Each structure stands twice: as C-alpha cells, then as structure tokens.
Amino acid sequence: MIAQEQWYKYLQLLSEKYPTRQSVYAELIHLNGVLSLPKPTEHFMSDLHGEYESFFHILNNCSGVIKEKVDKVFTEKMSDEEKADFCTLIYYPLEKLTTLKKKNLLSPEYYKKTILNLLDLSKFMSYKYQPREINNAIPEGYGSIIDELLRGRPDADYVPRVYRQKMLDTLISIGSGDDFIFAFTVLIKRLAVARLHIVGDFFDRGKRPDAILNMLMEHHSIDIQWGNHDVLWMGAACGSETCIAEVVRITLKYNNIEVLERGYAISVRPLFLFAARMYPHDNPIEAAQKAIAVILFKQEAAIIKRNPDFAMQERLLLHKINYKEHFFLSHKKEYEMQTDYFPTIDPSAPFSLTEEEYEIIRGLQSSFIESRQLQRHIQFLYKKGSLYKCYNGNLLFHGCVPVDDEGRFRSIHLEGKNYSGRAYLDYVEQKIRQAYFGEKDQFTIDFMWYLWCGINSPVSGREMKTFERIFVKDKSLWEEPSDAYFRYYDKDWFCEQLLQEFGLDPNHGHIINGHVPIKVKDGETPIKAKGKAIVIDGGFCRAYHKKTGIAGFTLVSNSRGLRLIEHRDFTNVKAAIMNNKDIESVSESVEVQSYQTTIADTEEGEKIQEQINDLYHLMLLYKNGILKPLE
Numbered sequence: 001m002i003a004q005e006q007w008y009k010y011l012q013l014l015s016e017k018y019p020t021r022q023s024v025y026a027e028l029i030h031l032n033g034v035l036s037l038p039k040p041t042e043h044f045m046s047d048l049h050g051e052y053e054s055f056f057h058i059l060n061n062c063s064g065v066i067k068e069k070v071d072k073v074f075t076e077k078m079s080d081e082e083k084a085d086f087c088t089l090i091y092y093p094l095e096k097l098t099t100l101k102k103k104n105l106l107s108p109e110y111y112k113k114t115i116l117n118l119l120d121l122s123k124f125m126s127y128k129y130q131p132r133e134i135n136n137a138i139p140e141g142y143g144s145i146i147d148e149l150l151r152g153r154p155d156a157d158y159v160p161r162v163y164r165q166k167m168l169d170t171l172i173s174i175g176s177g178d179d180f181i182f183a184f185t186v187l188i189k190r191l192a193v194a195r196l197h198i199v200g201d202f203f204d205r206g207k208r209p210d211a212i213l214n215m216l217m218e219h220h221s222i223d224i225q226w227g228n229h230d231v232l233w234m235g236a237a238c239g240s241e242t243c244i245a246e247v248v249r250i251t252l253k254y255n256n257i258e259v260l261e262r263g264y265a266i267s268v269r270p271l272f273l274f275a276a277r278m279y280p281h282d283n284p285i286e287a288a289q290k291a292i293a294v295i296l297f298k299q300e301a302a303i304i305k306r307n308p309d310f311a312m313q314e315r316l317l318l319h320k321i322n323y324k325e326h327f328f329l330s331h332k333k334e335y336e337m338q339t340d341y342f343p344t345i346d347p348s349a350p351f352s353l354t355e356e357e358y359e360i361i362r363g364l365q366s367s368f369i370e371s372r373q374l375q376r377h378i379q380f381l382y383k384k385g386s387l388y389k390c391y392n393g394n395l396l397f398h399g400c401v402p403v404d405d406e407g408r409f410r411s412i413h414l415e416g417k418n419y420s421g422r423a424y425l426d427y428v429e430q431k432i433r434q435a436y437f438g439e440k441d442q443f444t445i446d447f448m449w450y451l452w453c454g455i456n457s458p459v460s461g462r463e464m465k466t467f468e469r470i471f472v473k474d475k476s477l478w479e480e481p482s483d484a485y486f487r488y489y490d491k492d493w494f495c496e497q498l499l500q501e502f503g504l505d506p507n508h509g510h511i512i513n514g515h516v517p518i519k520v521k522d523g524e525t526p527i528k529a530k531g532k533a534i535v536i537d538g539g540f541c542r543a544y545h546k547k548t549g550i551a552g553f554t555l556v557s558n559s560r561g562l563r564l565i566e567h568r569d570f571t572n573v574k575a576a577i578m579n580n581k582d583i584e585s586v587s588e589s590v591e592v593q594s595y596q597t598t599i600a601d602t603e604e605g606e607k608i609q610e611q612i613n614d615l616y617h618l619m620l621l622y623k624n625g626i627l628k629p630l631e
C-alpha cells in the first residue's frame with residue numbers, strides 16, 4: 001500500500017515535468033526511438049603506467065578508430081597523404097593550424113574545404129546517436145550552428161543550401177574558422193568513443209602519470225577500475241608511511257623524481273641529503289633508493305607484526321641477513337647479496353627505524369598529505385573509480401578474485417569475519433573508501449599497503465618479492481607466487497562461474513582484466529577461454545615493450561561485438577604533428593555477432609525502459625482523469 005502511495009506521489013512529481021498530454025507523448029516516442037539505436041562504442045585500456053606521450057596520442061586518435069572512419073568516408077576523395085594530414089588535424093587541431101598559419105596556408109578555401117570534410121565525417125559518425133546526444137557532445141557555444149550544418153551539406157542541391165552556404169561563408173569571413181574546426185574535432189572524438197574504461201594502473205614506471213590524470217579529468221565519459229599501483233598511491237595520499245616509502249622507491253628506481261617534485265610538489269631533497277651521508281660511495285639516485293628501501297622494509301615489518309591476519313610473517317626479512325658474513329638466509333640456504341653495506345641497520349634490532357629515518361618519512365608524509373595536486377588526482381580516482389564494475393553485461397577489474405587450487409572462491413579472514421567472491425571485493429572496496437573518507441584506523445591504513453602487494457589482494461593476487469628483487473642475486477628467489485585465478489581464467493566454466501557470482505549472464509558476458517602483461521611476442525594471446533576473459537595489459541609503458549613486444553591494447557566493444565586493437569611503438573607527439581606520423585595499429589575480431597546490439601540491451605536501456613513505464617502510467621492517469629493535465 002505504502003509503495004503504491006509513493007509511486008503515485010512520484011507520478012505526481014513526474015507530471016510537473018510533463019504537464020501536458022503532448023509532452024508525455026513526445027517523450028514516449030523519443031525514448032522508444034532511442035531504445036532501437038545501436039549500442040554506443042566503448043573502449044577499454046589498462047596499465048597506462050605513466051606513459052603519457054603515447055597515451056595522449058591514442059586518446060587523440062581514438063585508438064586508430066578515426067583513421068578507420070576517415071579511410072571509409074574519403075576512400076575516393078583523398079590520397080593517402082591527404083588522409084594522414086586530415087587525421088593529424090583532427091588529433092591535434094591547435095598545433096596543426098598554427099603550423100599551417102606559419103606557412104601562410106590558411107586561405108578561405110582551406111577553411112571551407114576542411115569544414116565540409118569535418119562535416120561529412122561528423123555526419124557519418126553520428127548515425128547511431130540521438131540528436132540530443134549529438135548536441136551534448138558539441139562543445140559549448142557552437143551547438144546551434146554545428147547542429148544546423150549537420151542537418152544538410154551546404155553545397156547540397158536543395159532549398160536550404162543557400163542558407164547554409166551563407167552560414168559557412170560568414171563563419172569563415174569573421175575569422176571563427178579555427179574555433180569551428182576545433183569544435184568539430186572535439187565532437188568527432190566524442191562520437192568515436194562514447195565510453196572509456198581504464199582497467200587500472202595509471203602510476204609508476206612511466207614519466208607522467210600526473211599528466212595522464214590531468215587529461216582524463218577533462219574526459220566526457222570515463223570510469224576507472226583501480227589497479228595495485230593506484231591503490232598504492234591512494235594509500236600514500238591517505239598518509240600511509242609504508243605506501244609512501246614504496247611510491248618513492250619505485251619513482252627513484254625509474255628515475256622519475258620530476259613526477260614527485262614538479263608534478264606534485266613533493267621534495268625528496270631531505271632523503272637525498274641523508275642518503276648521500278649514509279652511502280657516500282654511491283651515486284645520488286642509487287643512494288636514495290637504498291636509503292628508502294631500508295626504511296620501507298623496516299616499516300613493512302611493523303605492519304606484518306601488528307596484522308597477523310595478513311599472514312605475512314614469511315616477509316619479515318631484515319633479520320635473515322647475516323650482517324657479518326654478508327649473506328641472506330632463506331629456508332636454511334645461504335644466498336649472495338647485491339650489497340653488504342647497511343649503515344642504517346642495527347643487527348641487534350634490524351627492524352627499528354633510526355631517528356633520522358623517522359624524520360625523513362614524517363617529512364614525506366606531510367608533503368604527500370599536503371600536495372594539492374596529488375589530492376586532486378586521488379579524489380578523481382575515488383570519484384570515477386571502483387574496485388570492479390559490471391557494465392553492459394561485462395565484468396571489469398584489474399587483478400583477480402581469489403580462488404583455491406580447485407578454482408573455488410577462497411574464504412579470506414579479516415577483522416573477525418570471512419569473506420569470499422563478490423562479497424570479499426565489496427568488503428575491500430569499502431575499506432579503500434574508508435581509508436580516504438572514513439575513520440583512518442591503523443588496520444585500514446595498513447590494509448592499503450597489503451592491497452598493493454599481498455597474495456589475497458584482488459588488485460595484486462601475488463606475493464611480491466621486492467626485497468629479493470633488490471638485494472638477492474639469485475633470481476630463483478624473485479619469483480612471485482600468484483593466485484590460482486591466473487591459472488583458471490582460460491577455462492570456460494571458471495569464467496561462467498565468476499560472471500554468475502556478479503549477477504551477469506554467463507553466456508554473453510566477458511571478464512576484462514589488466515595487470516598481467518601479455519607476451520604477444522612469445523605467441524601469448526590476451527583472449528582467454530574463447531573470449532570469455534580478455535586480459536588487456538599490452539604494456540603501454542616503454543619499460544615493458546620488450547616483455548610484450550607491442551605497445552598496448554585497446555579493446556573495442558560496439559554494436560556488432562568485440563575487437564582488439566594492438567598498438568605498435570610510437571615515436572613522439574612532435575613527429576606526429578610535423579610528419580603526420582600515426583601509431584600503427586592492427587585490429588583483430590574477438591567476437592562478431594550476427595545481430596546488432598541496441599541501446600535496449602544496455603544498462604542505459606534498462607533505465608530508459610523504466611522511464612517509459614512511468615510515462616506510460618502517467619499517460620493512463622491523464623486519460624482516466626485521475627490526474628488533470630494542462631491543456
């Protein structure tokens with residue numbers, strides 16, 4: 001009864017928005033039309049790892065999709081060179097126009113020809129959008145004119161052509177050609193990719209994660225699934241000293257101090273000064289790396305000791321170094337070390353931080369907490385991000401869902417309770433949010449570090465061996481045991497079980513992961529379990545190109561199915577602008593449907609269907625005189 005009253009109240013409210021019969025009819029007709037449009041295109045990428053330049057280009061060329069469309073529309077009209085030139089204009093309009101201006105090549109004819117071409121391309125690409133959406137995709141201020149132009153080609157042979165011709169001539173003669181070209185290029189990019197999903201790992205290894213985030217903060221439609229490197233930086237921004245030490249260590253390892261100092265105004269000078277005194281024989285970067293690594297392992301020990309639930313006692317390591325005879329003792333075996341010089345470790349109390357080490361980490365901690373730019377970026381990750389996402393029938397997450405050796409969801413004991421499967425991921429997500437927005441108790445902050453490197457962490461799924469990788473020569477100790485998940489995601493039944501666990505259709509859904517670089521050069525394929533799972537870590541970052549043999553993937557989901565685009569190496573943005581040098585990309589179908597998916601099949605479609613139902617009932621209330629419409 002109550003529910004019915006509430007619904008009636010809701011319909012009354014709705015009648016304020018649609019006060020007349022005509023307005024209800026119009027909206028019903030519109031929404032039913034929308035349901036039949038093809039599903040908008042989604043792009044998925046992961047593991048960007050600070051690789052700003054190539055990602056910047058890929059975002060501008062929409063993973064190669066713009067070139068494909070240009071090839072289709074202008075096959076006969078343009079030479080290959082002209083097409084490449086036109087594409088560069090769309091990718092980098094401001095830079096391209098400036099170059100042309102310098103060469104005195106910007107004539108009224110150029111503007112006219114270019115705007116007409118942009119118009120043709122926009123029209124071709126807007127077929128699957130409703131007019132309202134196209135309008136929303138046009139940058140503010142240009143809406144009505146671009147909309148008018150899109151309705152018909154100014155040189156077409158029918159009545160309104162004179163009118164449109166005049167519009168075009170005027171906008172060129174008053175000098176707004178540049179503005180319109182720019183607006184068209186924005187529109188084209190928005191039409192090409194209706195939704196962008198980034199399946200984790202923005203940070204570390206590459207030079208400019210900060211620039212990537214700045215760029216994505218302007219994106220019109222994006223969601224993010226956090227990766228282990230993201231959670232590490234989120235933990236650092238929450239003030240976890242251990243996460244901070246690890247962030248600083250990785251940044252130094254890749255010689256990326258600029259990200260901290262210029263990008264985030266976090267000074268590493270005190271650490272460098274301290275390290276130079278402690279390790280006078282090393283170069284400054286190496287000294288600082290060692291100094292921060294020792295701080296890191298001391299702090300990790302404190303976390304491990306106070307959190308038995310993490311079951312990481314095996315990762316207490318500093319007491320296993322024999323400081324006199326210079327070896328590392330593991331399972332009763334002696335291993336040679338990279339260094340025997342540990343001036344900040346007292347062998348009788350190896351886990352204790354020195355006064356100076358305390359000071360350094362405290363100093364870094366306040367810089368991380370006070371960095372406005374870092375906090376802005378982390379808030380963006382929280383706002384647009386989540387641990388996993390169910391979107392249009394697919395399941396997106398960076399790493400894994402912990403399972404046992406038989407592939408059954410493993411039960412994880414934390415804070416006095418057991419969690420498994422989806423409930424475990426929900427618990428983890430809630431903790432990640434609590435660490436930033438809720439009560440910052442010790443466990444919650446420690447857990448952020450655990451999520452970075454623990455075997456039960458859904459974003460890691462590995463037991464990391466950072467200490468061994470830095471200090472022990474024998475690489476057999478570098479191997480990182482990983483969750484059985486990574487052995488099972490190639491099995492159909494396993495993927496089906498996982499999709500079901502998340503309430504998705506096991507026959508049509510896909511699992512989309514990042515995290516594990518796919519060694520394409522060794523014949524490995526990102527397509528697992530006949531396409532039920534797709535692992536899209538193609539190694540955007542340069543440091544990993546050798547490992548994968550390529551330079552990243554984009555997975556594309558459109559109304560006809562799924563395809564995977566494999567990107568090749570990229571020179572740089574300057575060459576792209578000056579010589580029209582695009583990233584080479586090869587595309588492969590993953591799944592081709594005989595039917596076309598429409599908006600009715602998507603999540604947005606479900607919402608629209610609900611709106612239609614409500615409007616239909618409002619219409620009945622008007623018809624039966626229960627509510628009185630305005631005449």
Ligand SMILES: O=P(O)(O)OC[C@H]1O[C@](O)(COP(=O)(O)O)[C@@H](O)[C@@H]1O
Nearest residue numbers: 201205228229462464465466480515
């Ligand atoms: O290749 P690097 O930068 O030395 O890092 C190696 C470490 O990074 C990790 O691969 C984690 O990073 P990813 O999430 O990018 O795989 C660890 O498993 C490993 O210990």
Ligand SMILES: [Mn+2]
Nearest residue numbers: 201227228515
């Ligand atoms: Mn990862």
